Amino acid sequence: MAPAALAQQDTALYHLQGVEIFGKPAEVFAAGSRVSTLDSSYLQTYTSRSLAEALQARTPIYFKTYGASGISSASFRGTSAGHTAVLWNGLNITLPSLGQSDFATLPLSSVGEVAMQHGAAGATYGSGAIGGAILLNSPTYGRQGFRGDLQQEVGSFGRYFSNAAASYSNEKLAVGISGNWQLAPNRFPYRDYATFGAPERKQEHAEVQQHGFAQDLVWHLSPKSKLSLHSWYTSTDREVQPALGAAYTNAQQLDKNLRLMAGYDYSSRWGQTSIKTAWFSDYLKYTDDNNYSVTDIQTYQVQAEQTYTYGKRWSLRGGVNLQHFTGDVEGYGGGVTEDRAAAFALFRFDPTEALELSLNMRQAFIKNYNPAPTPTVGANWKLASGQNHHLYLKGNVSGSYRVPTLNERFWQPGGNSNLKPEQGWNYESGLRHVYTLGSLLVESEATAYYMLVDNWVQWVPTPEGFWTPHNLQKVRSQGLELSSQASRQLGDLKLTATAGYTYTSTEQVKAYEGTEELDRQLAYVPLHKATFFTDAAFRTWSLSGNLSYNGLRYTNGNNTNFLPSFTLVGFALNKQFLLGQQKLIASARVDNATNTDYKTMQNLPMPGRQYALSLRFIIP
Amino acid sequence: MKKYITVRRFFVAAALLTGSLSFSSCENDNEGPSGEYAQDAVLVSNEGNFNSSNASVSYLNRSNGSVTNEIFKKANPEMVLGDVLQSMAVHGDRAFMVMNNSRKVVVANANTFKAEGEISGLEMPRYFVALNDSKGYVTEWVTFSGNGRVAVVDLKTLTVTKIIEVGINPERLLLAGGKLYVANREDNKLSVINTATDVLETTIPVTHGPNGLALDNNNNLWVTSSGLKVYDPVTWEISTETSAPGTLSKINTSSNTVVDTANFSSRSASPGNLTTSKDKTRLYFTYNGKTYQQDPQVRQLSRTPFIGRSFNALGVDPATNYLYAARSTGYTSDGWVIRFNPSGAAVDSFRVGIAPNGFVFR
Numbered sequence: 001m002a003p004a005a006l007a008q009q010d011t012a013l014y015h016l017q018g019v020e021i022f023g024k025p026a027e028v029f030a031a032g033s034r035v036s037t038l039d040s041s042y043l044q045t046y047t048s049r050s051l052a053e054a055l056q057a058r059t060p061i062y063f064k065t066y067g068a069s070g071i072s073s074a075s076f077r078g079t080s081a082g083h084t085a086v087l088w089n090g091l092n093i094t095l096p097s098l099g100q101s102d103f104a105t106l107p108l109s110s111v112g113e114v115a116m117q118h119g120a121a122g123a124t125y126g127s128g129a130i131g132g133a134i135l136l137n138s139p140t141y142g143r144q145g146f147r148g149d150l151q152q153e154v155g156s157f158g159r160y161f162s163n164a165a166a167s168y169s170n171e172k173l174a175v176g177i178s179g180n181w182q183l184a185p186n187r188f189p190y191r192d193y194a195t196f197g198a199p200e201r202k203q204e205h206a207e208v209q210q211h212g213f214a215q216d217l218v219w220h221l222s223p224k225s226k227l228s229l230h231s232w233y234t235s236t237d238r239e240v241q242p243a244l245g246a247a248y249t250n251a252q253q254l255d256k257n258l259r260l261m262a263g264y265d266y267s268s269r270w271g272q273t274s275i276k277t278a279w280f281s282d283y284l285k286y287t288d289d290n291n292y293s294v295t296d297i298q299t300y301q302v303q304a305e306q307t308y309t310y311g312k313r314w315s316l317r318g319g320v321n322l323q324h325f326t327g328d329v330e331g332y333g334g335g336v337t338e339d340r341a342a343a344f345a346l347f348r349f350d351p352t353e354a355l356e357l358s359l360n361m362r363q364a365f366i367k368n369y370n371p372a373p374t375p376t377v378g379a380n381w382k383l384a385s386g387q388n389h390h391l392y393l394k395g396n397v398s399g400s401y402r403v404p405t406l407n408e409r410f411w412q413p414g415g416n417s418n419l420k421p422e423q424g425w426n427y428e429s430g431l432r433h434v435y436t437l438g439s440l441l442v443e444s445e446a447t448a449y450y451m452l453v454d455n456w457v458q459w460v461p462t463p464e465g466f467w468t469p470h471n472l473q474k475v476r477s478q479g480l481e482l483s484s485q486a487s488r489q490l491g492d493l494k495l496t497a498t499a500g501y502t503y504t505s506t507e508q509v510k511a512y513e514g515t516e517e518l519d520r521q522l523a524y525v526p527l528h529k530a531t532f533f534t535d536a537a538f539r540t541w542s543l544s545g546n547l548s549y550n551g552l553r554y555t556n557g558n559n560t561n562f563l564p565s566f567t568l569v570g571f572a573l574n575k576q577f578l579l580g581q582q583k584l585i586a587s588a589r590v591d592n593a594t595n596t597d598y599k600t601m602q603n604l605p606m607p608g609r610q611y612a613l614s615l616r617f618i619i620p
Numbered sequence: 621m622k623k624y625i626t627v628r629r630f631f632v633a634a635a636l637l638t639g640s641l642s643f644s645s646c647e648n649d650n651e652g653p654s655g656e657y658a659q660d661a662v663l664v665s666n667e668g669n670f671n672s673s674n675a676s677v678s679y680l681n682r683s684n685g686s687v688t689n690e691i692f693k694k695a696n697p698e699m700v701l702g703d704v705l706q707s708m709a710v711h712g713d714r715a716f717m718v719m720n721n722s723r724k725v726v727v728a729n730a731n732t733f734k735a736e737g738e739i740s741g742l743e744m745p746r747y748f749v750a751l752n753d754s755k756g757y758v759t760e761w762v763t764f765s766g767n768g769r770v771a772v773v774d775l776k777t778l779t780v781t782k783i784i785e786v787g788i789n790p791e792r793l794l795l796a797g798g799k800l801y802v803a804n805r806e807d808n809k810l811s812v813i814n815t816a817t818d819v820l821e822t823t824i825p826v827t828h829g830p831n832g833l834a835l836d837n838n839n840n841l842w843v844t845s846s847g848l849k850v851y852d853p854v855t856w857e858i859s860t861e862t863s864a865p866g867t868l869s870k871i872n873t874s875s876n877t878v879v880d881t882a883n884f885s886s887r888s889a890s891p892g893n894l895t896t897s898k899d900k901t902r903l904y905f906t907y908n909g910k911t912y913q914q915d916p917q918v919r920q921l922s923r924t925p926f927i928g929r930s931f932n933a934l935g936v937d938p939a940t941n942y943l944y945a946a947r948s949t950g951y952t953s954d955g956w957v958i959r960f961n962p963s964g965a966a967v968d969s970f971r972v973g974i975a976p977n978g979f980v981f982r
Contacts, residue, residue, distance in 0.1 A: 194673060194700040194722060196738045245673035245702035245722045290764065333854060413856035461669060461951040463932075463975075464856060517953055555674065556974065557953030560689070603673040603700055 026115045026135050028315060029346040031358035032378025032396035034118035034430065034447050034481065039496075041535055043108055045544055045572045045587065048153050048161035048182065048614070051114070052103035055134070057546045057570065058533055059116055060481055060502035062553075063103065064524050067241030067604035068186040069206035071253075072104040077119060077449060078477035078506030078525045079131030082402060082457070083422075087125060088136045089230055091278050091303060093259060094128055096325045096338075097295045099405030101134075105236045105255050109163050109180045110214035112139030118481065119449055120426035122374035122400035123360035126321065126342055130400040130424045130453060131477075138216045138230050141167045141174040148619035149178075153587075155612035157203075158185035172220045179213040186241075188607035194245030203605070205248050206241040210234065228263040240288075243603035251288040257281070271308035277301065297327040297406070305344075317346040325406065332410040340403070341365040354382035358396070366403050369421050374399035380432075388437050395429035400453075404469070408457060414468040422471075424453040430481075439489040444482075451477040456508070474510035475522070479503045497534040503527060517557040524601075526551040526565075540576040545569070555602050566598035581620035588613055655731025657691055660684075661982040662937065662944065663715070663730075665708035666973025669951035670721060675705035676973035677717065677733065680957065682937060682981075687970045689954075692717075692726075695733035702726060710980045711750030714775075718745045718758065725758060727778060730982070739778045742771060749793040749800070750775060751815050757800055759790035770802055770811070772818050784820055786811035794833040794841065796873050801841060803830035810843065812876055824876050827867040832894025836916040837901050840879075841871040844905055846890035858888040866890045868905070868914070868921060882921045884908075893934040897962075898941045906930040911945070913964070926964045935979030942967065946976035 027035045038054060046054055052072035056063045064081070065072040073081030081100040086093055094101050108114075115135040117125070125133045141147075146168050153161040165178035186206035191198050212234035219227045233256075240251035261278035280299040287293070305319030323340040344362040351357065360376040378396030385391070402422040409415050430447030456475040459467045483500040506522045521527065528551030535544045547569050552562045572589040588611070595609040657663070660683040668675030679688045688694070692701045702722035709716045715730040716739075725739040725748055744761035751757070756773045758780075768790040772782040787804030794801045795815065802811040810824040810833075829846030836842060847864035851857070865887050870880040884891055889908035896903055903914040910925035911934065932955070933946040943960040955976045958969040 191698075193698050194702050196726070196735055198698060243671055243673040243703060244700045245719065246671050247703070247721050247723050412854050463948065465670070466856065514949075516949060523952060555672075557949075558971070560954055560971075561674070601672075 026117060029124055029317065029348050029358050029360055030117060030121070030378065031348060031356040031380045032394045033121065033358075033376075033398070033428065034394075034445065036116045036118070036483075038114040038116075039535065040113070041537075041542070042533075042544065043111070043114065045542075045574060045589075047109045047151065047163060048155075048612070049108055050104050051106040051108060051111070051134070051136075054108055054114070055103065055116075057548050057568070058498075058531060060118075060483075060500060060504075060529055060531070061116070061132070062504075062526050062529055062550060063600065065104070065600045065606070067206055067601065068188065068203065068607050069184070069208045069238040069241050070104070070601075070604070071102040073100055074103060074131075074134070075525055076116075076131035077451065077479060078504040078522070079451075079453070080456070080458070080522075082128060082405065083130035083132075083453075085121075085125045085127070085129035085133040086136065087133060088232065088259060089138055089261060089263070089276070090135075091261060091276060091301055092126060092128070092323075093136075093257075093280060095282050095284075095297070096299055097282070097284070097297050097327065097329065097405065097407050099128065099402070099408065102255065104208075105210075105234055105257065106136070107180060107182070107210065107212060107234060110178065110212060110232055110234070111136050113137040118447070119396070119428055120374075120398040120400035120424050120451065121376065122424070123344060123362040123376040123398065124346060126362065127340075127364065127371075128402050130402055130422065130426075130451075138214065138232075139167075139176060141169040141176050141216070141218075144169055144171075146619070149616065150618075151614060151616040153612055153614035155184075155589075156610040157188045157607060159183065159610075159612070161614075174216070174218045176216045177213065178215075179211070181211040182209070184208045184210075186607060188605075188610075190605040192244060194603070203241065203607075205239045205251075208236065208238040210236045224268065225264070225266040228265070230259075230261050230263075232259045233257065240286075241604060243601075244605065245603060249289040252286070254283075254285040256283040271306060274303075274305050274307070276303045293331055295327070295329045295331060295407075297325060297329065300324040300326075312350065314347070314349040316348075317344075319344055327406060329406070329410070331412060332406070332415075333412050336406055336410055338406065339367065354385075356380040360398075364401065364403070369403050371401045371403060371421055372399070372423055374401055383431075388435055390434040392432040392434075393429075394432060394447075396426075398426045400424040400426065402457075404457060408469045413464070414462070414466045416469050419457060419469055420455040420471050422453055422455050422457060424451060426451045440486065441488070442484065442486045444484040447481045449477075449479060449481070453477070471512065472508045473512045474508070475506060476509045477504065477506040479505060492539050494537045495534070496536075498532070500531045502529045504529070520557060520559045521554055523555055523557060524553045526553050528565075540578075542574045542576075544572045546571075550600075553600075563599050563602065566596055567594070568596060568598070569593045583618040583620075585616040585618065586614070587616070655729065655733075656695075657688070657733055658731035658982075660939075661730075661980075663691075663708065663710065663980040663982070664946065664957055664972050664976050665705045665717065665978040665980075666955065667705050667948075667951075667975040667977045668703065669974055670704055673700050673703040673722070674974060675701050675703065675717075675719065677701070677705070677708065677715075678957075678970075678972040678976070680970060682939065682942075685968065685970075687972065689971075689973055691733045692728060692735070695728070696735045699735060705977070706745070707747045707978050708980055709748045709750065710982060711756070711775075712753055715980070716748045716750070716756070718748050720745060725773075737778045739771075739773055739780065741780060744768075745771075746789075746791045747793050749795055751795060751800075755815075757793060757813075759786075759793060759802060761789050764789075765806075768804070770800070770813060782818055784811075784813055784818060786813075786820065787823070791831065792833045794835065796835055796839065796841065799873070799876075801833055803833050803843065805829060805831055810871075822876055824871060824878065826869055826871075826878060827881065828864065829866070829890070831890070831892055832905065834894045834896045834903060835873075835900065836896065836903070837899060838916070839873050840916065841873050842894065842896075842903055842916065843869045843871060844891040844894045845869065846892070847884075847887070849888070849890070860886075860888045863887045866907075868903075870916070880919065882919065884921065893931065895934050895936055897936050898938045904934050904936065904943060906934065911943075927960060931958075932975065933977045933979065935981065937979075937981045939981065944979050946972075946979070948975040948977075951975055 086101040117133040149165040151163040167176035217229040307317040309315040342364040358378040376398035428449035435442040455471040485498040487496040530549040577584040662680040664678040702719035704720035706720040787807035789805035792803040800813040827845035828848040832844035847866040850859040850862040891907040911927040913926035931945040932948040
């Protein structure tokens with residue numbers, strides 16, 4: 001390659017990664033807020049699991065899981081399932097019908113990176129980012145040449161998981177494709193306390209069959225431009241596990257989610273231009289002896305943004321996002337369409353090396369609703385800096401909003417067309433401390449937050465037997481997030497340990513009617529959650545351990561009934577064998593190692609101790 | 621033992637003859653039953669949320685006003701009562717809890733609430749009544765839209781011995797004069813079963829939707845019917861134009877014919893929760909957001925509300941003549957029981973379980 005071309009490419013690289021000089025992409029415009037990531041070695045070890053299991057094990061987010069096969073929804077900083085936005089390659093993939101994501105249908109095997117934005121981020125991520133946002137990115141293919149990856153896993157209670165991936169990349173092109181298949185009959189033993197004599201039974205109605213594929217293509221058209229194509233398909237077919245004592249009525253749910261997106265990035269003297277266009281097809285079929293319900297929704301999305309970065313001082317991004325939904329939903333009595341638009345401006349400014357500022361603003365436009373503008377003001381300030389220590393003070397104020405979902409408005413019966421949009425304010429402040437001594441690195445963070453959400457939407461069952469959403473006038477969530485991570489390299493041994501604790505108090509503080517449920521912890525939000533996990537690598541061996549503690553969760557609005565706290569422990573051991581150029585990785589895993597009998601929803605037993613053995617073959 | 625049963629049978633027969641419907645078994649027992657929930661007991665059934673199996677039973681001590689919730693769970697710590705407690709009845713020393721979505725009736729000792737067994741294999745069971753110590757009846761919907769049935773249960777073995785097909789969505793049951801009256805909730809008739817032969821003897825045509833049965837002091841059977849309601853397919857609201865008004869009908873239990881029917885004025889509202897005072901000279905029911913007291917001797921429907929609110933369930937305590945009213949606060953928080961004195965003034969209230977729907981006075 002001619003030196004000139006090389007130089008040009010370097011420039012292109014500099015331009016394309018322009019904003020990344022401020023840190024990880026997710027953090028650029030999030031100065032003053034907390035952004036965390038899931039460790040990549042963890043993602044490698046737990047490929048066969050879902051995003052729900054990964055986040056439950058390693059983050060402060062609490063997951064409500066409806067039995068072994070059921071849907072799994074997030075409670076981030078005490079908020080409800082619709083308050084966590086999920087973005088894939090920068091675009092919101094939350095189901096427009098439900099307004100929430102089922103994290104059990106998001107397999108880790110199709111995801112390259114997982115980042116969490118804690119707290120409201122309406123300005124950056126739009127509707128639904130009230131408690132936080134989960135940012136998923138497709139895998140990147142750094143290495144040049146061909147790579148193949150085959151994995152087979154067998155586990156307890158009849159589980160099989162297979163994954164195959166192939167990728168190729170050179171200077172111009174990177175392509176990758178992967179497919180996965182999983183069968184989890186979940187035939188775990190449990191004691192049926194709802195039958196006289198409490199007989200021991202095997203779960204018979206919690207089978208999950210999941211398969212899918214993901215494909216990525218990144219093509220550098222020129223040194224200044226690239227085209228990318230990503231697709232992601234998952235099909236999840238499951239039996240809906242009945243509660244102890246509740247009749248099984250052949251309840252089945254089939255989810256088919258196809259996501260396609262194309263992106264074009266171009267660098268010029270005006271900065272980076274990024275255009276993304278996407279088509280999502282979300283199909284959900286629920287059937288039982290008395291119901292047959294199909295929700296089929298198409299989402300068309302375009303996002304165009306321009307980012308200008310000036311040296312290391314500031315970066316400005318402006319953009320628009322357009323969404324068009326068209327749904328053919330029996331539950332709505334036919335077709336529904338909706339258009340949404342949003343304009344945003346994100347500004348990052350570092351006046352000195354010690355101070356980083358963010359000022360973001362977003363305005364959404366939706367027919368029949370008038371969402372208020374959502375700003376974010378945030379700052380990171382390096383308070384003190386010593387030879388081994390760095391101490392940062394950070395804080396932000398951010399707005400958030402959520403427009404009622406299609407189901408909340410149109411579902412028959414129960415849909416409530418008078419529902420008001422949710423509007424939230426999040427205030428937080430914290431300290432971050434980084435300590436280094438030789439190869440020892442200790443990063444600690446403490447964040448306190450206070451959040452108010454007006455017109456919080458809650459679904460309640462009616463005496464007629466259907467559910468209907470209504471607004472809670474004002475909900476306050478406040479809490480504390482503590483985490484500390486230490487890592488150290490000792491010769492061939494690399495050790496990492498992370499401890500986290502979260503206190504979450506979420507209460508309705510103002511009610512439109514009645515005062516009976518005021519100032520009580522909302523149901524299914526644990527006051528306490530703690531995690532502790534370690535990763536150790538020694539030559540060809542690696543070991544990981546995960547412990548999570550989830551405090552008691554009330555099951556009713558007046559806090560007289562609760563599900564007891566539980567602790568889950570898991571381990572994974574990997575050994576890598578070199579076979580010429582090829583690698584073979586053998587893994588043994590145990591989940592719920594202490595065989596804890598726990599429930600995240602009333603009377604829905606969860607599996608006890610589970611083993612899994614896996615072989616993974618990597619070329620080259 | 622045999623003598624005991626004979627005495628008991630005599631007592632039950634006597635109770636039926638005098639029209640007593642309270643399944644009070646031990647009024648003339650000198651020692652009285654022992655158990656935490658035996659004395660001065662008012663038991664409240666709490667339906668719980670569908671598919672969560674969080675139904676419960678509350679105990680209210682009527683003399684000192686203390687409340688104990690979750691008494692089944694307290695007596696059987698690891699056990700789960702089941703899903704959707706539709707109704708509860710007590711006969712002798714046994715409580716029968718009809719678990720609609722668990723497809724069974726859970727049987728517990730009524731004084732201690734220790735589980736004693738279950739009647740399983742029922743399809744959408746709704747209400748239970750015991751004829752005597754050895755025989756009981758359970759209504760079963762079986763389906764939402766077709767004919768339901770009455771299961772005849774051997775209370776010694778807790779097994780179904782016979783099924784009798786009745787009308788659509790059979791619910792409330794009432795025993796009178798050797799007959800079992802069955803109200804078919806989505807039909808326009810009562811089914812009458814001879815309790816000696818367990819054969820369907822006759823049907824009594826009534827207004828569509830019989831949802832309550834009560835016997836007055838003259839042995840007249842009173843029936844509240846909702847009227848045929850038409851639902852808007854979109855909102856599921858009851859149409860105010862095409863729905864038919866509800867009625868209160870009087871049935872002569874000798875001839876099993878309707879002798880009088882009074883029409884309510886609203887097409888959309890339904891009367892419900894029919895019950896009687898201690899001496900059976902007053903009827904109580906809910907209608908259109910209010911609670912009414914009706915003199916069975918008066919042909920005109922009462923227009924003055926007894927209480928300006930409606931409730932999820934009503935019950936009159938035969939010991940005090942207090943009216944007990946259940947208020948549901950939805951299915952995600954616990955409901956309330958409010959007590960009213962015989963003149964309709966609220967006395968006190970208690971928080972019970974999720975969606976309280978019935979009372980048993982012992």
